Structure formats: C-alpha cells, structure tokens
Amino acid sequence: MRDAPLVPLGDGAASGPVADDVAMQRPWQRAASLSSTPRRIADFAERFLADAGFDRAPWLAVVFAGGILTWFALASPWQWMGAMGCGVLIALGALAAWRGDDDRGHLRSALVASSLVFAAGIAVIWLRSETVGAEPINRPVVERVQGYVLEREDQPSRDRIRLTLAVRDAETGTARKIRVNVPSDTPGLAGEDGDGLTEGAVVRARVRLMPPASPMLPGAYDFARAAWFKGLAATGSVVGGIDIIEAAPPATGIAAIQRGLSAHVRERVSGSAGTIAAAFASGDRGAIAEADEDAMRDAGLTHLLSISGLHVSAVIAAAYLLALKLLALVPPIALRIRLPVAAAAVGALAGIGYTLLTGAEVPTVRSCAAAMLVLIALAMGRDALSLRMVATAAAFVMLLWPESVVGPSFQMSFSAVLAIVALHSSSPAKAFLAPREEPWVKQMGRRVTMLFVTGLVIEIALMPIVLFHFHRAGLYGAFANVIAIPLVTFVSMPLIALALFLDTVDAGAPAWWLVQHSLDALLGLAHMTASQPGAVKLMPQMDRLTIGLFVIGALWLALWNGSARLWGLVPAAVASVMLIGTPIPDILVGREGRHVGITIEGPRGERQLLSLRDSRSSYSRDNLLELASVTSDPIALPDWPGAECSDQFCVITIARGGRDWSLLMARNRDLVEERALAAACERSDIVIADRFLPRSCKPRWLKADRRLLVQTGGLAIDLKNERIATVAEGQGEHGWWRGEQP
Template sequence: MALTGLQIRLPDWRAGVLERWLEAERDALVLWLPVALGAGIAAWFVLPDRADWIGWMLASGGVAAAGLVLAGGTRAGRVLLVGGLTAALGCALVWWRAERVAAPVLARPAVVAFSGVVERIEPLPARDLTRLTLATEAASGLPPRVRVNLADGDMPAGLTRGARIALRARLMPPAGAAVPGAHDFARVAWFARIGATGRGFAPVTIVTPGEAAGSDLRQRLSQHVRSRLPGSEGAVAASLATGDQGAIPETDAEAMRRSGLAHLLSVSGLHITAVVAATMVVVLRLLALSPWLALNLRLPLVAAGAGAVAAIGYTWLTGAEVPTLRSCIAALLVLAAVMLGREAITLRLVAVGALLVLLLWPEALVGASFQLSFAAVTAIVALHEHQRVRAFFASRDEDWGRRALRSLASLLLTGLAVEAVLMPIALFHFHKAGLYGALANIVAIPLTTFVIMPLEALALSLDAVGFGAPFWWLCGKALALLLWIARTTADAPGAVAALPMMPRGAFGLMVGGGIWVLLWRTPVRWVGVAPVLAGAGWALATPAPDLIVTGDGRHLAVRMDDAQLAVLRERAGDYVRDLLAEGGGADGELPAIDDMRQARCNADLCLARITRGGRTWRVLATRSSYHLDIADLTAACRRADVVVSERRLPRTCRPRWLKLDGVTLRTSGGVAVSFAPLLVRRVADDHGSHPWVRPPAVMPPRGRENDQPRPGPHGKTVR
C-alpha cells in the first residue's frame, strides 16, 4: 500500500474492481442511506448500555474517518464516509429520542383514587371494555399519563375527550416482556410516555365535561358502520373505515392472523392507496366531463392534489397512528413524483419514506409494523423493477385469456415474494406465520381493494340521502366472503408455521441478507442468499425451550417427553396460555400439567420429570401461597434439579442446578431453559440498561388502599 499525504490507496487492481462495481451500482447507493441509519438505531436497541452505545458511535466515526483517508476522493471513500456518519447519527438520534420522551413511571402496583383529563377514548366492544388514556394531575403523585380499561357498564354516560373524571383504579407499571422473545410493552409505553396501566372501577364521576357529544368523528363513524352491518362484518368494515379494531371478535382476529390477512385490518399502505386511487379516478372522470377544464387544466395534476388531500384526511380520520402516518408519507411522495412527471413508485421513493419515518420516529424501527410494511413494499417494488419480471408482465397485445393468466401469475409471484420476505419477521415477533397467506391474499387483496372498500365508501355516501341500504347489503356479503376465506385458510391442515424464540443474531442475518438481495442490482446481490440461509439454519437449529417461566414466577410451561407443553395452573388465562405457547413454538391449546403422567401435583407443589439427552430432569414448582413446612421444602429442593416459585424461597432450598424464586426472577425477568443442549435465556439479557428497564419512578400515593395487605387465594393474608 502506498501512503500519499493523508490518503491511503488500495492496490490499483483492487481499487479498480471495487470502483467498477460501485459505479455499476451508483443508482442503488442512495438506497443504503436509511439502512445505515437503521443500523445505528438497531445497535442502540441491541447493545446493552451507554458504554456500548458510545463505542458504536466511535466505531462508526472511525469508519467515516477511514472514508476520508482510505481511497480518498473515490466512490468507495464517499460510501464509507456517509455510511459511517449516518450509522453514528442513527444511534445518537434514538438515544436522544429516548431521553427526550422520558417521563416518570409508577414504582409498584397500587390501588388509588385520582382524577385526570381524558386524552383518548378507545371502545373495545369485543371485550366489553373501553380504554381511556388520562392526563393526571401533578398533585396525585402519579405519572403524568396513565392508561385505564373500564368495563362498558362502568362507563359514565356522555364521557368525551377533554372531560375531567374522578375514579378509583388498580394501576401497575407498564409490563415488560414476560418471557424471552415476547412483546415488550414497557418499551412501547416509554416512547408513548405512558407511566402506568390498569383497570378502573365504578363509580366514575365526570367532574368537568369535555367536548360536545358526537364531536369525535372517528367514533361516530365506527358506530354508524356497525349499526348498518352487525356482527363480525360490521366490525371489519369499521376497521377499514376508521382503523378501529376493538369490535372484531378474537376468534375472527386470530383467523385473520393465521391466514396471513391481518394486514387488511390495520390501516396501512393498501388502504391509503385504495383511497388515493379512488379519489383520483373520481376527480379525473368528473373534471373530464367539462371540455374547457380538460383543455385548460392539467387534470392529472389536479387529481393528484385531490388524492393528497384524501390521503391526509383519511389519515386524520383513522387516528393518525404512526403506521398510518408512515403510509400517508409514502403516498404523498408518490403523488409528488406524479406531479413532477417522474416514475411514481421506485425504490428511491421507498427509501425516502423510510428515511423520513426513522428521522421522526426512530423507535418505529424495532416494531413489527414498520418492518412488515417496508419489507413488503420493498419486495414488491424490487421484484417489479427487475428487468426480466418487468418484461414478462408488461402489457402487450394478446387475448383476454392470456392477459388474465399473466395478471394471475403476477399476483401469485408477488404474493410468494412478499410471504418469503415477511415470514422471518412474523416468526421473530409473533413466533408463528401463515403458510397459505400468498394464496389467500391473491383473492383477499383485490376483494378488499376493488369491491369492499368502494362499496363501503358508496354506502356511506348514499346514507346521506337514505339510499345506502342496498350497498351495505352487498358490502356485508363481500365481507362475509373475506371472513370465510380467513377462517377456511386458518383451519386448513398445516396453515401455521410455529417457531420458538428466534435468536437475534439469526434474525439479523436474514434481514441483512434480504436487504442485500433486494437493494443491489448486479449479480453481487445473490451473495446475500448466504446469510439468509445461515440465519434460517440457525433459527431452525435453535432448540425449543423445555421450561418457560414468566417474570412473576406464577406461570410456567414444561415440555413433556412427547414434546407437548403443559402449563402449571389450570386456570391460567388465554393471554398467559398464548404467551407460553408462542414462546415454546406450540400452536394450539396447552393442557394443564396435572393431566400429564410425568407429573405429580397437589394444591401447593408440582413435580415434573423430563428426559432429555439421556438424563431425567426434575422440575419442582410451587403454585399456592400456603405455608410450607421448611424441612419438607428443603428436602424436596435437594431432590430437584430446578425449583420455580413466585415467592421468596428460604436459603435452605438448594436445588441441584437452578433456583428461580421471586428474588431471582425480579432480577432476571422471565426465563427460558433448554436441557439438551443446556441453555438458559433471560429477559434481562435482552434489555440491558435501556431507560424503560429502570425508569425514573414515582412512588404510589401513601395512605391509600395499596398499603393494605391483600388476601391470598384461600383467604390467608400475604404481604
């Protein structure tokens, strides 16, 4: 290597190969800007503490400095410089954002009486609940913002946004991941500045009235749609119109998830696109009726402007959630390209949309919504930008039969590409993915876009003059067909692929390799297949946990010798059972451990024997608050390999290998254990020192009900 001033140059043959490749890929280089920013954001979430965050920014700065001195003045040098600075910016940006939104969080569960101003009302008819977001008063000693669920029967009449109410509620800190790999609501609540969640009790008193009744257009529209279409059809129709999913029965919501159609329920790019396209078509056709307007105005430009107004209005109507805002931004970028006479949908526009979202909401990167939507859009655009695909599906002069088959093939190929890209993301976040989603979406997406949404819009428009009923009937039949597709697909044999907790490294390899394949244009792109396959192999080779324990120690699932998971408490709720099933890669109802022949249980203790790797492991768990004889407990612990309890066990309880009592679990969080090979994964290992793990806490008000002892399950008092 030759040193020239401050520049270090590579040998000519290496520099030539690298520069020729980057020159061939020059149009794709800008697409990596949001990837570099996202890498910095992801590093902040993955790395455990501030020392590592600072180390990442220094290392990224070193890469940028290398761009100045290594092959300076070349395209490779500029790539290193911009990429390094952007990666450092991403880490700094999300760190600053996390500190900027910092707000007090409740220290421990408490039953308190307080008053607050209603910021948001979310009806959940399917659960007979209404969710309220309240801004509390400083004198209450509570976090500034709390979220409370109220039974519909406890809701005061005439409650609207802006009202000040007084109520009593049981509040608790936002719950983190209960088991490794589970959803971390504490992280979501931190960025939403929610410091406590819980359930309110009657009576709820309106101290000061809020907005005028009926002023919430979104709520009124949802109620109107459900009044015109009862049952599940009306609930789905309300979701399409306003984004309100609270009325969808859980059975139908689960069917939509299992069939790969859940994306139709949340307002996203599909819905925004349908609204914008319909608006543009209607405006264009109406304006074209006037010869003067057709001759003197650029009608496509006017139609694009109307589409932009429709996109903004629909986003506001559906609550302006971050996923909807993201889709709106992308739609506005496409419309801007149309107005400028540029190609409407390209990977550059997708990259600009992703960059804007990450700059405004960097925390969105780790959410499933961001990953699923941008992965799907990127896959679709990259597929149809490929020269061979574009040539095969280009319009041509042929009979309608061949044209229909070509369109069907386009839908099928697009669906398969999207399913392939989305499956690792779905398995990482939800531990399951629908296998027949591509086939179901071939029918469901056109049905929703070209039949259901236009019929619903027409029915709502004609309701103003009293002629909407026939179109509501047609819309209901189309929605019934959509739900039938979801239920039939969900119930098909092998409809769902279930996978236990995926290692972050495996997910990172698949995502990184997938991005490499999608963004580059030259044959070098296929190098990305190697990390995708490596990540997939790693994920499939990761052993399913044999023991899963929630962070409070109350619930656990044990994998018996027949590979079936069994839960400790027969009365465990659906949420807990689903949580443990997903963590263990199981699909279906989990039986109680009492029914397993490898377990012996009484009211206070359960002992399960598990054979793995030629050895029998003995797992002992407590499941009551009764007093246990210390001598008997000590002897039982000595015979067990693993002991699990929600209570603090005495020091004399010494199992052969692992003790997971209340004291240990408060530090480790939920735990997943594999016996062959021997592997322990803790929630704390994934969280590090991020601010929502040990947030600035507020103590619950003293002298209230929270300081009183609580009755145990059998009438005994525990503290």
C-alpha cells in the first residue's frame, strides 16, 4: 500500500503520512482508512488459517459444544432464537461477501461451517430439553402411589435401595417418573418378598415427594437440571412399608446379571476391597463406603471408581491382544483373514459386553464409542490416537446426550484424552519416546517418566474443571496415578477377569486373594495420599469468565500446531490470575434461608465457618464448607463468643471492607412481636430468615427472607465489594428452574 501524500497544516508545515496518523486525516481519508481495516483483519485471518495446518474436525466439535453451552447460558427462548439466527446470518453473510473469492476460501469455509454448527448445537439441546424434560411437581407432598419399577439400585453403604418408578399423577392422570429411597429395614423389603422388588415389579407405598432440588448455593450441584434431563418429576422416600402388588418376572436381563455379579465378587473379596472389585466388575458403586470415596477423591483417584475410558480401554485392549495372539497360532485362520480385523471384532464385542454389563451409563457409552473408533482405525491401518477420533467420539455423545456437555464427567474425560493426544503428538514427546539402541532399564525409565509427565499434564488440564464443579481438588493426583493406574490396569482388572473365569471350575480362590491385596494396596495409597498436608486445594465458586478463559487456552494449546499453540498460554495465564483473586464469600445463605454460613478468621489466622444451624445433613454442611473453602468442621453460631443468640434470633457483627456489618438471623419460625422485630431490623445491616418477614422489617442493606429467596435461590455475599451472587442468575427460563418471578 502506497504512503498517502503529505497534508499541509494551517501554518504550511507538513504532517507525517496520513495512513499512519488517522487523527490528522481529512474526513474522506479517514473513512477510506477505516474501511480498509476489515480487509486487513480478513487478510490476516486467511493467512493464519492457511498456514496453521490444523485439523478442522476437532474445532467443529468445539463449536458444536459452544452452541450447547450458549443455550444453557442464555436465559429465554427469544435469546436462543436470536443466537441461532445470528449463526445463520453470519454464514449467509460470508457466502454473499466472498462468493467465488478464492483469496478468502479458508476464512469463508470456517465462518460458514462454524456458524451453522453453532446454531445446530443450540437447536439440538433445545430439542432434547423439550423432548425429555419432565415438569416437576409444584410442592412437597405425601401421597400413596402405585407404580411400575423401572430401575433398582442397591446402595448397601447407605442402608437403602433406590427405586425409579413410573406412576400416574392423581390430579391429572398423566404418567410421571419419580425416584424414591427405600430404607433397608422397610417392612416388605426383606426376605423372599423383597426378592421380587426388581425391574418389572408393581409396588404400592406411601411416599414423601419433593420437587428436584435446585442448587443450595451459587455454584453448587444443580440436581434439578440433572433430574430434568432424566425425566424425573419428583424425588423422595418411602414412609412406612412397601407392598409388592405384582412381583417382577424372573430376572434374566442385564440388571439382574449385574446385581448377581456384584454380589458374587463381594462374597469372594472382603471389606472395602470387595466393594471396589464389585465396581470394576459390574459398575456397582453402591457398596463403597463414604470414607473410601472421599479418600479416592482427595487423592485424585476418583476416576478409577467410575467405569469409563480407563476400564473400557483395558478390557478392549486385553481382548484385542489376546485374540490377535491366539488367532496367529492357527495357520488356517492366520493365512486366510486379516488378523487385525478379526481381533478388532473380538475387542469390540468385549467392549460392548462390558459396557452393557456395567450399566451402560453415559460415561461408559462415551468411552466405548471412542474405543470403537480406535478399533476401526487399527483394522484399517490408520493412526488410532488422533484428535479427529476424539472429535468424532465427542460429536457422537453430544448428538445423543447434549446435556452431558455441562457435566463434569464429559468435560473431565475429554479434557484428559485431549491432553494425552496433544502431549504424545508433540515433537518433544515423540523424540523422547523414539526407539533407540539403549539398555532396557533406560527404556523402562523413559516410559515411567512419560507416564508421570502424562499424569501431571492431565492433572493440570483437569484442575480448573474439578475446581469449578467440586470446589476442591487433590494436588498429589499425578504422583498417586503413576502407581494407581498401572496397578488397576495391569494387575487388579486382569486378576478379576482371571478369577471370574476360574470360578467356572471353582478354582478362583488364589486369584481372588491376589485381587484382595492389590485393591487393599490401592485403598492404602488413596488414604495415605489424601492424608498428607496440603493434599487438598479448596476454592470458592469460579465465575464463568475464568473457567471460559481456562477452556479457551487449553483448547488452543491442544488443537493448534506449531508455535501458534503457545498463544493458548495467554488466556490460561489471565484465568490463573483471576482464579487467585476470586473472593471468598463472607456470608452464604441456603435456598430456604435455614442454613447460613459466615466465614471468619480463627485464632491462628486460619479460615473458619460459623453455621447458624448445627445441621445433621451432610449435604448442607458440605456445601457450606466447600463454597467457603474451609476444611475444618463448622462452628455453631451460638457457641461463638462474638455472637448473641436468643431462642428466636442470633446477632453478630463482623468487620469487612473497612466497616462493621450487623447481621440478624432467625433461628426458627416462632412468632415475634412486630414492633420489637422492626426495631431489631432497623439496627441491622442484613436480616436473614426462612420465613416471610413483615414489611415493617427494614434493614439498612439487605432483607433475605422467604419472599426474596423464592425469587433468587441461595445467596453468596461479598461484603467487601458489596456484591451478591444468586442461584437465579444462571437459571433463566429453563424448565427445571422453579424460582418465582419478582
């Protein structure tokens, strides 16, 4: 582009080139310069896309997931329609602007494909929500129901059985699906009568039902959303006995085999190791003790308990290799068929069978689908570990279960796979693992080192997702997984398979003995790792911008090639700074106003939590502790020296943001004289109650009573910045949100 001529100033002097100094251009020159800016941006984007040498399929899967996430983030149908319309308009605009323009081929294709795929993502999740979503009941009820058992889940660790029933609504006559917990000591459940309480039985019971619960606090688990996509209208428990009107037919399905296999394994392996072995063999996690699950979680080993990629891959790989070696020993077969194709077929059958046997949960189906693609690639002689394979598996899952995109299981499993593929496809990793003439000890050392590096990269990739969903993460997971993954993959699971095979001739006892000791070692590792100082990192609720920057940075690092991928470190670094600066809420208020937590500084500078009620509910207590980033048990507010409590109210003053805040909190719903209450409210900055307070109660800053909380849901209050986060902010007009509109 030629330099523009010099333009004389008022005194006759000449300025610099106008192309470089827009402020000194004449209006017609400024317009021409600005009009060239989009062209320069388009030229840069075209050159970047042409030179990047990237695979388009993974990015299209990312854009499709972005459309799904956009539907969850936007509030109302008109916004969903607007986002879809924008996608279509961008695609049409790109086609119209650059039709037949070969100089914009890459950019045109990227905009058209991405915009249409984005709109398709919104359409798919919207259709899924309208198709499977079940309207929740309006209020808690106690009623007698008669229903058909759709699913039974044994949970011996919690002394209960969980039933999913299809019942008929007494008011409307329409069918609905509910889930109820049946205590193990319920009359009619034990003995021979209880044996008929399986899938296909018809039962009658008096039940206490609740609408699926929305998040207790901002950032807490949204069970109402999960129940919506499962079609559950209510959850609850059985009150009194349960009558089996019609026993289930003889158990012959997968569920019966799964329960029988789980019981068989627990008989052969005792204690906690037996519950873990049952989970590996049948997918039944109901018998695992809560203490063991907590230890596995804090040690970064929870993924070993959920039947997913590691387990399915181990089963398929074992079947593939075993079939390949055995078929090679039969010359008539080896000379007439392609052994990789036959072995892939055997591996596929083994993987599908294991997926069905372990309950065919979404993570297992997802892993099985990805494994099938790997087998197809092996049979065709293609690269089995590629980003295109990961993208295809992700697209398969998102088309069938688009709601899984917002769940931790989908995000963690695909993040881990992307991290593995990106690491092992990088030039340094290939050079490090390249075959060379060296002693076997060095070769083994390289593989062990790479296993540790892989675990470390996975932990780094998963850390933001784990903190976003669970607010706590095990920091030593990379070290524990170096031992745990080989132990499970190459010792425990093969031994379980061998023991089950030997049990057909009643000779599995030695193998079960080895299983017992291998899983005892796994649990010992988990408890030892979780008990180390600083093993767990707690974090308050991460905002959407922070997690979004983490995801963008990680995807950029994983999906681009060459030095361009290093730009992904920029958003990741910005997100890390934002995460460190995330404020911890000063006050947490549960969705009904009953549970209130106040963060304070202990005598040694440690963070502690004051709790208004000494709740027996571990769910409420854990939510308050996690979102307050407190590891110690909560302190009852009446026991705190700085609090003044009566039978009806507690008053406490805390210093935040350079001033004192006076809090008045109701302890029960007993009636209080209105004038005294109004006077107490007038002296308080914040009033919190699980009842409707009279209008005469006017605190100086916030009145969080029942009238407000039914609109907002739970609250997280930052007094220093005077900000209030609410559950309702992220719900919009989605079907599962039951908050009242103001």
